[in-house]
Amino acid sequence: MIYRNPLAKKIIIRLLILLATFFLWTLILSGGSYFIVNLGMLILIGVQVHAFVKEQTANQKAISEFLESLQSNSLDTDEDISSEKDPALKAEFVRIKNAIRTSQKEKEAEYQYFRNIVQHVGIGIITFNQDGDIQLYNFAAKKLLNTTYQIKKIQDLELVSPELVETFETLKTGGRKLVQVNIGEEVRQLSVYAIELQLHDKNFKLISIQNIQSELDEKEMEAWRNLIRVLTHEIMNSVTPISSLSGTTRGMLASQLSEEKSHYTIEHEDMMDLQSSLKTIENRSEGLIRFLNEFRSLTHTPTPKMKEENINLILESICLLMAHDLQNLKIHLVKEFEENLPTILIDRELIEQVIINLLKNSSESFGDETEEKNIWISSNLDAKKRVTVTVKDNGSGIEPEALTKIFIPFFTTKKSGSGIGLSLSKEIMRKHQGNISVQSTLGSGTEFTLKF
Structure with a gap:
């Protein structure tokens, strides 16, 4: 009810006093006319009207200033409230400001909550406006595109892939496209999906990206x-x-x-x-x-029976096993194992099968004209703290056209090969949640990398 409001009560009391004064003056006038009494009553009424108008003007000014503070969102201080003389009005201002502050804090908490969800969700998300300015670039997108440098505009991603940036800019709402991107030694197939949004009369585009290479x-x-x-x-x-x-x-x-x-x-x-x-x-x-x-x-392909293993011990045993065959082929095996590597969860027999296959492939890569035959086998931690095994040779290398097909079943560059060794190796690494990649230069050699 409006009459329970302290401000309304105060106004009603002042009006009642003013009406009582008029009523008293009327009684005095009915009893006779006295100049001094009439003058006193007029002065009393004038004082009451002036006080009422002054109070309402002050209240109106305070309300205007309060509304301006709300409009400018300056709710952090209570200076305007503490200077307000009317306790009832001051209490009302405090109540409203506290309610607004509570609402703002709740909205800010919700905003930060949803922002953290977007930042840590497994799908890469990028939002940018018509000028290409990026508003949101979550951790999954940074990881997928391997961008350690500062990204402010969508055009900065041309360093990763010009085709990817063109896809971001041209896709319309509901559009979807598959883009292949080379990230270091790894080839990633990115599924790109776009949605166009409008906020405060400004157009934005939301891009979601997923690496579907493993799928x-x-x-x-x-x-x-x-x-x-x-x-x-x-x-x-x-x-x-x-x-x-x-x-x-x-x-x-x-x-x-x-x-x-x-x-x-x-x-x-x-x-x-x-x-x-x-x-x-x-x-x-x-x-x-x-x-x-x-x-x-x-x-x-058998399901891996995972156990914690020391990769260096496995590599040492494989090198010992292959040493005799490599010596007969006059191949020099160079071991470069990083010490104190963490143990990894693998099926030892399956991983040994993969590494032995890589060593055999390297031993068969040398031509008759190769004078010094070398194979390097190494272990280390990469930039993402993943245990990595590398098998490298200085053999004849692989032609670029064949390099894109060597993991396809039945494909082989050998006269007597079955074409399943590398396919099986890739399948084993996939079941270990790992990755196998290859780099080769014709006439210089080939390097296979296993990442766990």
């Missing part, structure tokens, strides 16, 4: 596995009986040839040729079965 690799590997399952199933069904029957037939011919008979339905020389042909069929069938079994290993 693409997994889907690609799954497609290869499905293909391999079909191929191996059909080929094995055909080859196995051929191998079995050819072996049985060859055995029957062998038993016939071992017996001395006066005559054969088939010439003896033809029987020998037939036996030799069946032997060839049997050998090639068995070779094809072994070949298919190797491919089948891609579809049955």
Whole structure:
């Protein structure tokens, strides 16, 4: 109710006093006319009206100043309140300011809460205005684009990828595009999604980016596995009986040839040729079965049995195992292991398989004209404190066109290679939540890097 308000009560009391004064003056006038009394009553009424007007003017001024302080958002001090003489009005100002401050603090807390969520969410988020000025650039985006330097405008990201910046600027609301970006030694497939926003009559664009490289690799590997399952199933069904029957037939011919008979339905020389042909069929069938079994290993990569391991001890044991073979090939193995590396959670047998495969690939990379054959194997911590293993050689290198395909199943640059070693290595590293990458210069050598 309005009458419970202290200010309203004060105004009502002053009006009642003024009305009482007028009523008293009326009674005096009805009893007779006295100049001094009338003058006194007029002065009393004038004083009351003046006090009332002055008080209302002061209140109006105080309210105006208070509203100006609200408009300028200067709520940090109580100077205007402390100078206010009217206790009721002062108390009302304090109540309103406290309510506004509480509301502002709650909104600020909510803003900081949601800002922290955006900053720490796993999806990269960037917002910028029409001039390219960046308002928000969260930690996930910085990590995805590997930008350690200050980013103020969206054009600064051209150092990472001009195509990416062009995508940011041209995508409209709901637009989506896949952009490949080279970040150091790693290739990242970034899924970019855009939304256009308007705030305070200003246009902004919100960009979300995700690295879907691992998902693409997994889907690609799954497609290869499905293909391999079909191929191996059909080929094995055909080859196995051929191998079995050819072996049985060859055995029957062998038993016939071992017996001395006066005559054969088939010439003896033809029987020998037939036996030799069946032997060839049997050998090639068995070779094809072994070949298919190797491919089948891609579809049955074992689940890693993780244990805390010291990578340097594993590398030392592998170097000891490979030392004899490398010496026979006149290859010098250089070990560069960083001390006091933290232990890592891996399946030792699977990781040994990967590193041995890399060393064998390096040992086969040297041409006949290479005079000094060197392989360097090293371990260290990278800039992100991840344990890293590197296998490097000074062999003939890999052609750029082949370099983009070496992790694809069945692709090989070797005459006798099956093309599954590096594919299997990549699959093993993926199951360890790690990464394998390669750099090569034709004629200078190749370097493989494992990151855990």
